[in-house]
Amino acid sequence: MAVNTMRKGAILLVMALLLTMIVPAYAAENRFATVGSSIRFSNSTATCSVNIDADKAADVITATVTLWRDGSYVRSWNATAIGTLSFTGTAAAVSGSSYRLVVAYSINGETKPSHSITRTYS
16 A cells, blocks of 8 residues: 555656646747937037837837937937837037937837937038
């Protein structure tokens, strides 16, 4: 009788171990986005625009948009949206200067590679 009990216990233990090994593994889903940006100049004003479209309508997009003039910080803005982020901000501009707009963003908390463009106000 003790042998049967031990055999049943061993079989139950093996089955429990097998069940723990059959847990499905889910890979983390990568979230992608389409990023577009522009800098337009008019009347000594730089108008900075950013559009970020996530691949899923429920994705949370968080962005920091930073404007640089000839390598010096001008200003930055923060924006958050769901699915699509559209942002426009302005800053004083100096003719003859080079401007760089940098967009640092994340989707659902996952940091993505930054996006930047450079334009010269002539």
